[in-house]
Amino acid sequence: MQDDLPTFNEGSNLVSQLTARNLNKIVSAIRRFHPLSSPSVRTTETPNGTALEIVPPKIKSALATQHSFKLVVASEGGAKVNVIYGTVNNFVPKIGEISLFTTPAPILTVVSGSVYLDATVDSAGTITDIVIANAATTPVDTTTHKYRIIGTVTVTSGEVTAMAQSVRASLTFYLCNNQAIWES
Secondary structure, eight states: OGGGSOOOOOOSSHHHHHHHHHHHHHHHHHHHOOOOOOSSEEEEEETTEEEEEEOOOOOOHHHHTOOTTOEEEOTTOSSEEEEOOOOBTTBOOEETTEETTSSSOOOEEOOSEEEEEEEEEOTTSOEEEEEEEEESSOOOOOSSEEEEEEEEEEEETTEEEEEEESOOSOBEEEEETTEEEEEO
16 A cells, blocks of 8 residues: 555756655655544555545434424423424424424423314415414314324323324425315
8 A cells, every 4th residue: 555655756946846845745644644443433444545434423212213293202291292393384383382493392282182283374375374283183174274183192191191193204285276285
């Protein structure tokens, strides 16, 4: 490996002499350089030289299973859930008046039933507001409100005992003949 780096000859003019000297210093430094592996950089010696590989950081297992609109039992327990950040047409839903983008995340108190998006739409079908709500049954679409179930919860003795997810990605919403179309 060290033999494949060139040696530069000094020319007669000052610029080429400085360049040759500097390049020879750089080549010498590279030959002395022996990178070491670390948690974020892995080195591999090959016949053609040393390869450096950037090692991506490990994701905590809890974060590895997160997805948009995921329902998570709130840390204080009880019949309360958090909803992982997601968007509809790049619009961030709220729980009550608090955006999902807020830290700490807003908490939704739930009963057994569905957790759903409630999109308020204007006559052109444009979303003007969107909230996440919960009820034993999901409301029926009207001309001004369109609903999309994102999951279901079961509450027993004041505690969330089961959850099922029906949306796992941010959504695109549009109207076609006044019918709500929700796509992920």
